[in-house]
Each structure stands twice: as C-alpha cells, then as structure tokens.
Amino acid sequence: MTHSSAQSDAPTKTNLLQPGKTIGIVGGGQLGRMLTREVRRMGYRAVIFTDEYPPSPAGQLADREINAPYYDPEATAEFVREIDVATLEFENIPAEFLTAVAQRVPVYPSQHALTICQNREKEKNFLRNHSIPHADFRVVDSGVSLGTAVDELGLPCILKTAAFGYDGKGQRKITQAEDWDTVWREFGASRGVVEQWIDYQCEVSVVCARSIAGDISHFPLAENIHVNQILDTTIVPARCTDGELEKKAQALATEIAVALDFVGTFCVELFIAQDGTLLVNEMAPRPHNSGHFTIDACRTNQFEQQLRAVAGLPLGDPALQSGVVMKNLLGDLWLSPTEAPDWSSVLAEPNTKLHLYGKRVGRPGRKMGHFCVLGEPETALKTADRLFTELLAQRRS
Ligand code: ATP
Ligand code: MG
Numbered sequence: 001m002t003h004s005s006a007q008s009d010a011p012t013k014t015n016l017l018q019p020g021k022t023i024g025i026v027g028g029g030q031l032g033r034m035l036t037r038e039v040r041r042m043g044y045r046a047v048i049f050t051d052e053y054p055p056s057p058a059g060q061l062a063d064r065e066i067n068a069p070y071y072d073p074e075a076t077a078e079f080v081r082e083i084d085v086a087t088l089e090f091e092n093i094p095a096e097f098l099t100a101v102a103q104r105v106p107v108y109p110s111q112h113a114l115t116i117c118q119n120r121e122k123e124k125n126f127l128r129n130h131s132i133p134h135a136d137f138r139v140v141d142s143g144v145s146l147g148t149a150v151d152e153l154g155l156p157c158i159l160k161t162a163a164f165g166y167d168g169k170g171q172r173k174i175t176q177a178e179d180w181d182t183v184w185r186e187f188g189a190s191r192g193v194v195e196q197w198i199d200y201q202c203e204v205s206v207v208c209a210r211s212i213a214g215d216i217s218h219f220p221l222a223e224n225i226h227v228n229q230i231l232d233t234t235i236v237p238a239r240c241t242d243g244e245l246e247k248k249a250q251a252l253a254t255e256i257a258v259a260l261d262f263v264g265t266f267c268v269e270l271f272i273a274q275d276g277t278l279l280v281n282e283m284a285p286r287p288h289n290s291g292h293f294t295i296d297a298c299r300t301n302q303f304e305q306q307l308r309a310v311a312g313l314p315l316g317d318p319a320l321q322s323g324v325v326m327k328n329l330l331g332d333l334w335l336s337p338t339e340a341p342d343w344s345s346v347l348a349e350p351n352t353k354l355h356l357y358g359k360r361v362g363r364p365g366r367k368m369g370h371f372c373v374l375g376e377p378e379t380a381l382k383t384a385d386r387l388f389t390e391l392l393a394q395r396r397s
Pocket of ligand 1: 158167169195197203226229269281282
C-alpha cells in the first residue's frame with residue numbers, strides 16, 4: 001500500500017479515522033447505497049465514484065458523487081482530493097483506477113485481494129493452493145480443452161467465464177456430450193472454468209469483517225436459496241446446519257480472509273454436499289446480498305462493519321437479535337419498467353422491513369430492493385412467501 005505523506009491521518013494500526021473524515025466509495029449500486037447510509041449515520045462524509053449516470057443508488061444518499069469513466073484522470077484526481085480512505089462496493093473495477101487511487105490514499109481491500117476475487121480462475125487456484133475444499137475444476141480456453149475437462153470431471157458440470165460473471169451470468173450447465181468447438185464459440189469468453197456439478201443439500205454463506213489490526217468478526221451462517229442462479233431467499237439461522245458446521249464454515253472464511261490479508265467486509269459462499277462436507281463456491285471482496293439480513297437482525301450490520309474496518313475502528317458486535325428471512329425484489333415484479341408494485345401488503349406487516357434501492361427502471365433480473373421478515377425462521381418464511389406471492393399476483397392480474 002502506498003500512502004502519500006499528506007495523508008498522515010490515514011488509518012493505520014494505531015491511528016483511526018474519526019467521524020468528520022471522508023470515505024470514498026467506488027461504485028454507485030445498492031451496496032454503496034447501504035454503506036453510504038451507515039457512513040453518514042456515524043457522522044462521516046461519503047463521496048461516490050461511479051461510471052453510472054447520476055443519481056446512482058449510492059449517489060442519491062451521498063454527500064457527493066463523481067460520475068466519470070474509470071480511466072478519467074481528472075475525475076480520479078478530484079476523487080482522491082476529497083477522500084481520506086477508499087473502499088469499494090463491486091469488484092470489477094479497472095486495476096489502473098485503483099492503482100491511481102492507492103497512490104494518494106489507502107484503499108481497502110487491497111488490490112491483491114481484489115485481483116484474486118474478481119477472476120474465477122485466480123480464485124479457484126487460490127483455493128487449491130491453500131487446500132481449501134472446493135468443487136474440482138479445470139481451466140479451459142478452447143473447444144478441445146473444454147472436451148478434455150468434461151471427460152475428466154464427468155457430467156453434469158458447469159462452464160463459467162473466468163472474468164466478469166455475476167448473478168449466474170456467463171454460466172452454462174453441461175448435461176450431455178456436445179460439439180465442444182461450437183459450445184466454446186457460442187460461449188464467447190476467452191478463458192473459462194469448468195466445475196464439477198455439486199448435488200448440494202443446501203447453499204450457505206458466511207459474511208465476515210476483518211479490521212486493519214487483523215481482528216475478525218463473523219455474522220451467523222446464512223442459508224441461501226437461488227432461483228435461476230440469482231439469490232432469492234436468505235434464512236437465518238440456517239436450517240440445514242448445526243453449530244459444528246457453522247464453526248467450520250466460519251473457520252474457512254477466517255483462513256481465506258487471513259491468507260488474502262483482507263480488510264473490510266467479505267463473503268464466502270459455500271455448498272453443503274450430500275455427505276455434509278463444506279465446499280467453497282466463491283468469495284466476494286465486499287458486503288454481499290446474502291448479508292442484507294444483518295441490517296434488520298444484527299446488532300451491527302455488514303455495512304457498518306465495512307466502515308469500521310476501513311476507518312481503522314474496532315469492529316462492532318455482530319450478534320443476531322432475531323431470526324430473519326430476506327427476500328430479494330427483482331425487476332420481474334415491476335408492473336411496467338417504471339411502475340413498481342403496490343407495497344401495501346408488505347408495509348402492513350409489522351415485522352417486515354422494506355428496502356428499495358432508488359433505481360428508476362425495473363428490468364427482469366435487476367435487483368431493485370429486498371424485504372426482511374423478522375421472527376422464528378419457519379414462520380417468517382411463510383410470511384415472506386405469502387407477501388412475495390401477493391406481489392407477484394399484481395403482475396399477473
Ligand atoms: P454471484 O456472484 O452473483 O453469486 P455468480 O455468477 O458468480 O453469482 P456462482 O455463485 O458461481 O455465480 O453461481 C450461481 C449459482 O449457481 C450458485 O449459487 C448455485 O446455486 C449455482 N451453481 C454454481 N456452481 C455450481 C456447481 N458447481 N454445482 C451446483 N450448482 C452450482
Ligand atoms: Mg455466487
């Protein structure tokens with residue numbers, strides 16, 4: 001990490017950023033928005049850098065947003081002049097931009113951690129090199145190597161792009177022998193990873209935070225249900241596990257965070273295989289959709305932990321205050337691209353908290369908001385499903 005001498009009050013092991021200082025947030029989406037809310041609540045300033053048009057979901061709540069391409073040197077200089085530390089809300093940030101920012105202010109997490117988490121090939125190799133359990137995989141770059149990988153791993157398996165995948169984009173399940181040259185050409189990526197298909201019992205995630213001093217704090221294990229490879233529901237406490245498995249998952253997350261020398265909030269997604277073993281699916285170097293429940297159900301939420309970590313503060317208490325079910329609200333529920341559903345039924349439920357991200361246009365698959373139902377998970381799940389079905393019915397009526 002390069003610090004300029006002008007940044008003498010930058011966070012170090014012995015020096016923290018007090019409220020009043022400015023947190024730079026790279027990215028303008030909903031994760032940046034929820035981070036911004038915590039930043040301002042605690043008396044810090046928030047400045048967003050995004051290549052989106054204003055007002056971005058995060059920019060709507062921030063003190064300032066800078067809207068420019070990531071290669072714009074003047075906008076980058078303006079950003080670093082305003083801020084005391086930088087953090088991020090998405091991982092596909094051009095390396096040149098972060099390098100330029102890191103020359104003037106500390107950036108957490110580090111470029112090194114980001115480089116590994118933003119590329120599936122590097123991420124899988126990292127897991128293999130650190131003997132962290134994961135689904136067997138092969139790296140492919142042609143129809144021939146794809147055919148060999150499928151032969152070695154067996155069917156079914158799943159082909160994923162090495163770079164720029166999210167919400168299941170750039171993925172293709174392979175269930176039978178095909179013409180591999182055609183599959184590879186149509187897939188359209190220059191490099192990919194083929195993974196063994198895991199017939200899992202359940203998907204879970206661990207969100208944790210690591211401070212500059214190296215302290216680590218974990219949120220409780222979350223059970224995740226995906227629909228069309230996009231997170232649909234998170235249930236906490238997870239039903240499909242016991243305390244033992246939770247400890248193991250948290251230990252794996254700690255091992256990864258320490259090996260990456262990670263600072264900030266971090267998420268590890270895992271599969272619980274049929275025989276009960278844990279396999280790491282992927283890592284996110286930032287707060288995660290499966291950690292949104294922490295806002296309504298934990299004493300400290302994943303965004304406050306991110307702020308605390310990057311500002312050099314001690315981490316907060318992550319204790320769960322209530323069972324909770326989080327349900328994602330995608331643009332598929334919108335009545336037209338600009339017309340949101342009527343929220344009356346959600347708003348009428350006293351134990352339910354609605355979160356909307358300030359996005360003007362609802363497109364299929366786009367994350368527009370979420371709600372959390374607090375309470376014992378089985379009951380909360382019934383309420384969440386009923387509310388969701390009612391929202392969906394508006395679309396169909
Ligand atoms: P995101 O970053 O939004 O979590 P992504 O595009 O990086 O998504 P993955 O997490 O790799 O994608 O996969 C999305 C979902 O697809 C997983 O949560 C899981 O439900 C399913 N999936 C992915 N890989 C496998 C696998 N090897 N076996 C079984 N299911 C899988
Ligand atoms: Mg994932």
